[in-house]
Amino acid sequence: MITLTEGSVRAEWIDYNGHLYDGYYAVIFAEATDAFLIRIGLDEATRTATRHTIYTLETHVCFLREMKLGAPFRIAAQLLDLDQKRVRLFLTMHDSARDIVAATSEQLLMSIDQSGEAARSAPWLERCAKVLQDLAKADEGLPHPPGAGKGISLRRS
Amino acid sequence: MITLTEGSVRAEWIDYNGHLYDGYYAVIFAEATDAFLIRIGLDEATRTATRHTIYTLETHVCFLREMKLGAPFRIAAQLLDLDQKRVRLFLTMHDSARDIVAATSEQLLMSIDQSGEAARSAPWLERCAKVLQDLAKADEGLPHPPGAGKGISLRRS
Numbered sequence: 170m171i172t173l174t175e176g177s178v179r180a181e182w183i184d185y186n187g188h189l190y191d192g193y194y195a196v197i198f199a200e201a202t203d204a205f206l207i208r209i210g211l212d213e214a215t216r217t218a219t220r221h222t223i224y225t226l227e228t229h230v231c232f233l234r235e236m237k238l239g240a241p242f243r244i245a246a247q248l249l250d251l252d253q254k255r256v257r258l259f260l261t262m263h264d265s266a267r268d269i270v271a272a273t274s275e276q277l278l279m280s281i282d283q284s285g286e287a288a289r290s291a292p293w294l295e296r297c298a299k300v301l302q303d304l305a306k307a308d309e310g311l312p313h314p315p316g317a318g319k320g321i322s323l324r325r326s
Numbered sequence: 327m328i329t330l331t332e333g334s335v336r337a338e339w340i341d342y343n344g345h346l347y348d349g350y351y352a353v354i355f356a357e358a359t360d361a362f363l364i365r366i367g368l369d370e371a372t373r374t375a376t377r378h379t380i381y382t383l384e385t386h387v388c389f390l391r392e393m394k395l396g397a398p399f400r401i402a403a404q405l406l407d408l409d410q411k412r413v414r415l416f417l418t419m420h421d422s423a424r425d426i427v428a429a430t431s432e433q434l435l436m437s438i439d440q441s442g443e444a445a446r447s448a449p450w451l452e453r454c455a456k457v458l459q460d461l462a463k464a465d466e467g468l469p470h471p472p473g474a475g476k477g478i479s480l481r482r483s
Contacts, residue, residue, distance in 0.1 A: 185370065186440070191359070191382040195352030202348070213342065225348040227478050229386040235445070250480045257480055275478050283343070288392070320475040321384050321432050323407045323414055 170247050170308065171208065173201040173260070177241045189236035198230065198260050198274040201244035205258065205278075209304075210296040220284035221294050226255070227277040231316055234264065234271040241265040248308045249317055251301055253292045254280045259314055275317055327404050327465065328365065330358040330417070334398045346393035355387065355417050355431040358401035362415065362435075366461075367453040377441035378451050383412070384434040388473055391421065391428040398422040405465045406474055408458055410449045411437045416474055432474055 176197070184190035206212075206223050216222050236242065243263045250257035255277060262272040282291035293301060333354070341347035363369075363380050373379050393399065400420045407414035412434060419429040439448035450458060 185373070186379055186381070186438075186445075190353075190356060191385065192349075192353030192356030195356075195385070195387075196347075196349030199347060199349030199352075203342075216342070222343055224343070225389055227386070227388050228348065228352070229384070229478055230352075231384050232382055252480055255480055257478060277478050277480070288343075318477040318479055320477040321386055321414060321434050322475055323409055323412055323434070 170245050170311065171304065172243055172245050173204040173208070174244045175242065175265075177239055178236050180238060183238055187237070189240070191230075191232060194230055194232060194236075194262070194272050195228065195274070197242065197262065198228065198244065198272075198276070199225070201246065201260055202258075202276060202278065204244075205246060209300040210294070215294075215296075219294060220282060221291065221297075222281050222283060223278045224281045224288070225276060226279050227275075229275040229321075231273045233273070234267075234269055236262075236264065236271050240267075240271075242271065247311055247314070248301070248304045249275075249313055251305045254290050256301060259317055261314075273314065273316060327402050327468065328461065329400055329402050330361040330365065331401045332399065332422075334396055335393050337395060340395055344394070346397070348387075348389060351387055351389060351393075351419070351429050352385065352431070354399065354419065355385065355401065355429075355433070356382070358403065358417055359415075359433060359435065361401075362403060366457045367451070372451075372453075376451060377439060378448065378454075379438050379440060380435045381438045381445070382433060383436050384432075386432040386478075388430045390430070391424075391426055393419075393421065393428050397424075397428075399428065404468055404471070405458070405461045406432075406470055408462045411447050413458060416471055418471075430471065430473060
């Protein structure tokens, strides 16, 4: 488990229900994914030099608690699964003031080579593969969260 | 199937990969959910008068195609499932220029009563239930999309 980002709920993210708009939970999680990109060695200079990047293939967000204006949050990541081109992450939004989990986002990310005419999937750069393998090793003893890998259903409360 | 919103990709939604940022796909889908709210009778005046609204419980977005600056989109909705308090929707982002599906968002939404001290789940208002039942009836012959109800996995390509 690593911490990716920290912040607090901004006024422009509040909706007509008086709390953090669901679309902006996704933006907060996407910004955490950007931090993950840098964490594994795909900073801007490397992206420009190598034309390698990451695309998000899927995200599954569970909205567990309301977040009000100013609520402080911290996004943590657990690496669930890894292969030659893809990684499956489980992000958790912690409300640091109330010490609760406000939301989770499972994500499937793919390594992309943008050097050709069309972007296409590509194996991780060696430097990224090394960091990812270390993160996978660090998290291999952690149980997967109960919601991981689950689809959406009315049958489950 | 009903159309909820139409628009085009704005400059402020473009990321370092030169395309629509994944967090903003979610914002576009969330705005479509707002339109759905109004479609079932929960416009602002009704929300204020009744203190009833909808909260999003879960969303599962699949990013299928890149969307570049200015790409026109239309969000359509299929009603998959309905009970006394919840509805499961399948939203599709159509790129109207290329005639392709750029992304999908399965959503689980809950009817909420905000009149008490804490927001809590509540049966649909009668007027909403009527519209939802009509939409369910209109969509009951449609097959569910292949991705509906599926969880995220590295095993599935």
